[in-house]
Amino acid sequence: MPFVSPEIFAKQRLASIQDYSILSWRAVANLFSRPRYMADIYTQMDSIGVGSMPIVILTGFFTGCVLALQSATSLQAFGSVSLTGNLVALSMVKELGPVLTGLMISGRNASGMASELGSMKVTEQIDAMRALGTDPVRKLVTPRLYATVFMLFFLTIMSDAVGIAGGALVSVALLGLNASSYFHNSYRALQYADVIQGLTKPLFSGFIIASVGCYFGMNTKGGTQGVGKATTQAVVVSSVFIIIVDFIVSRAMIGIFGR
Amino acid sequence: MTPDLAQSGSATLQQPSDSQEPVVVVDDISITFDVKPVLQNISFTVKHGETRIILGPAGGGKSVLMKLINGLIKPDSGSIHVFGEDVSHMREVDLFKLRSHIGMVFQESALFDSLSVGDNVAYRLHEDRLPEEEVHTRVVEALRFVELENTIEKFPSELSGGMRRRVSIARAIITKPDLILYDSPTGGLDPITSTTIVDLVIKQRDVTKTTSLVITHRLQDAFLLARNRFNTETGKVEQIPGNGIDDSTKFLVINEGKVVFDGTTEELVHSPDPWLKEYLS
Numbered sequence: 001m002p003f004v005s006p007e008i009f010a011k012q013r014l015a016s017i018q019d020y021s022i023l024s025w026r027a028v029a030n031l032f033s034r035p036r037y038m039a040d041i042y043t044q045m046d047s048i049g050v051g052s053m054p055i056v057i058l059t060g061f062f063t064g065c066v067l068a069l070q071s072a073t074s075l076q077a078f079g080s081v082s083l084t085g086n087l088v089a090l091s092m093v094k095e096l097g098p099v100l101t102g103l104m105i106s107g108r109n110a111s112g113m114a115s116e117l118g119s120m121k122v123t124e125q126i127d128a129m130r131a132l133g134t135d136p137v138r139k140l141v142t143p144r145l146y147a148t149v150f151m152l153f154f155l156t157i158m159s160d161a162v163g164i165a166g167g168a169l170v171s172v173a174l175l176g177l178n179a180s181s182y183f184h185n186s187y188r189a190l191q192y193a194d195v196i197q198g199l200t201k202p203l204f205s206g207f208i209i210a211s212v213g214c215y216f217g218m219n220t221k222g223g224t225q226g227v228g229k230a231t232t233q234a235v236v237v238s239s240v241f242i243i244i245v246d247f248i249v250s251r252a253m254i255g256i257f258g259r
Numbered sequence: 260m261t262p263d264l265a266q267s268g269s270a271t272l273q274q275p276s277d278s279q280e281p282v283v284v285v286d287d288i289s290i291t292f293d294v295k296p297v298l299q300n301i302s303f304t305v306k307h308g309e310t311r312i313i314l315g316p317a318g319g320g321k322s323v324l325m326k327l328i329n330g331l332i333k334p335d336s337g338s339i340h341v342f343g344e345d346v347s348h349m350r351e352v353d354l355f356k357l358r359s360h361i362g363m364v365f366q367e368s369a370l371f372d373s374l375s376v377g378d379n380v381a382y383r384l385h386e387d388r389l390p391e392e393e394v395h396t397r398v399v400e401a402l403r404f405v406e407l408e409n410t411i412e413k414f415p416s417e418l419s420g421g422m423r424r425r426v427s428i429a430r431a432i433i434t435k436p437d438l439i440l441y442d443s444p445t446g447g448l449d450p451i452t453s454t455t456i457v458d459l460v461i462k463q464r465d466v467t468k469t470t471s472l473v474i475t476h477r478l479q480d481a482f483l484l485a486r487n488r489f490n491t492e493t494g495k496v497e498q499i500p501g502n503g504i505d506d507s508t509k510f511l512v513i514n515e516g517k518v519v520f521d522g523t524t525e526e527l528v529h530s531p532d533p534w535l536k537e538y539l540s
Contacts, residue, residue: 035386120371127331128369132383132430133359135351 023137023218024211030142040143048109049151055104060159063096064088064166072175081175085185088167093190093198097160102205102242105152107235110213113144114234117217118227141214149206156202193257200253204245212238281306282438282470283328288337290323297323298516305472308507310464312481313474315513321474322366325442329363330354362431362439366446368423370415377411380429401429405459421452428459439471445480457483458496465489478539484508485524
């Protein structure tokens with residue numbers, strides 16, 4: 001890798017942020033003007049949402065299982081094993097459900113978007129689309145952005161639900177807890193603010209996954225090697241952004257709702 | 260022959276009524292990538308109905324010039340007018356409208372690999388939300404023009420390089436554009452397939468009289484275009500009798516980013532320029 005001066009490096013980073021911001025803004029704004037590619041949005045919803053269900057269900061379920069198993073050990077020291085339901089529900093809904101789902105979808109879809117758009121870029125298909133009078137951002141980025149934001153919201157709800165169910169299975173089968181008591185405690189532990197917090201996060205994560213994936217795809221350079229690099233960068237950057245934004249949203253929500 | 264394709268789509272464009280007005284005016288454009296100047300002070304015009312062959316060694320900036328004319332990239336200086344519109348300073352959203360009157364054949368075909376041949380050719384018509392029946396009829400017609408109507412259900416990966424190039428031509432001409440840009444349509448193809456592609460360009464030129472720019476670095480393709488015509492009666496491409504030359508075909512020779520020659524076929528072959536003489540020999 002060639003060495004560049006700090007000034008050039010800083011300018012390159014600033015230019016990237018500018019390009020990313022412009023792309024994101026155009027992708028969002030395109031839905032409010034014609035033409036709208038609704039069929040492409042539904043196709044992406046199917047690909048991103050329905051296609052990701054198996055990994056989200058498996059991840060959520062086993063996260064709930066292991067959470068119940070691990071927390072029971074600590075709670076036992078205080079004689080509070082019966083509170084396993086509270087802990088699992090709160091952890092899943094507020095934190096693990098949104099974050100893990102975001103990371104899983106990032107691994108599956110940010111990489112998919114970057115490689116698909118990157119391949120189109122290096123084979124001049126994006127230029128061909130422009131030459132045919134179609135705005136590639138409107139046709140390719142906007143449907144992916146809205147589909148990801150919309151579907152990640154519901155995938156997170158699903159992850160939360162199966163996570164709590166996984167916790168219930170472990171609590172009943174391995175810890176000997178009463179199922180009714182587990183679900184009752186889980187339900188009582190959750191407050192309105194917790195649910196709002198848990199369901200706000202996927203909106204940000206979905207935006208990050210699609211915008212970062214598409215940004216790296218649309219800016220791919222250098223043939224197949226470039227496509228590989230864009231794919232890796234998309235997953236790394238979107239995953240890190242999801243965790244950073246998770247912290248910011250958590251802090252903001254605690255500030256607003258007090259928990 | 261396909262009568263619909265034989266009609267020019269110029270009626271759909273808000274073009275100046277004076278057909279003598281140049282379709283493309285390139286005025287003193289220069290562009291540099293990183294520190295390397297790719298094109299320097301290029302100027303030329305393309306008149307209505309003219310076929311301009313852009314000739315020159317590989318790596319001379321011909322494809323960049325084609326992308327500049329279509330507004331896909333912007334020049335560092337100078338201006339480019341297409342149908343009277345300054346594409347070098349237009350907003351992208353306005354360029355999309357203008358480009359619906361321009362057909363472009365890319366060097367590597369640039370077909371959408373996730374779409375079938377039929378959907379690739381129909382792409383522009385689907386964008387315009389035309390009825391499916393009309394779309395199908397026009398797709399079959401365009402594919403028949405390039406003699407590939409039996410590939411409609413296939414995917415680009417199932418076709419040979421020459422077939423992909425022909426599908427790309429069908430995609431470019433289906434909307435009956437007023438200007439066609441061929442970026443090295445014979446690049447990387449064997450001589451027989453190249454001749455097939457050049458025949459299609461000649462057929463399109465002589466049937467529709469559409470203004471076109473053709474990039475090539477192969478002299479034989481350039482002179483094939485200049486010395487042949489499409490016979491509508493026999494439906495075949497033939498040499499112009501009496502060693503004739505097509506009047507509407509002109510040359511622009513570019514070397515290392517600079518215009519070396521701009522003129523007719525006659526002027527090109529009689530040019531005293533030593534570099535040109537050596538290049539043509």
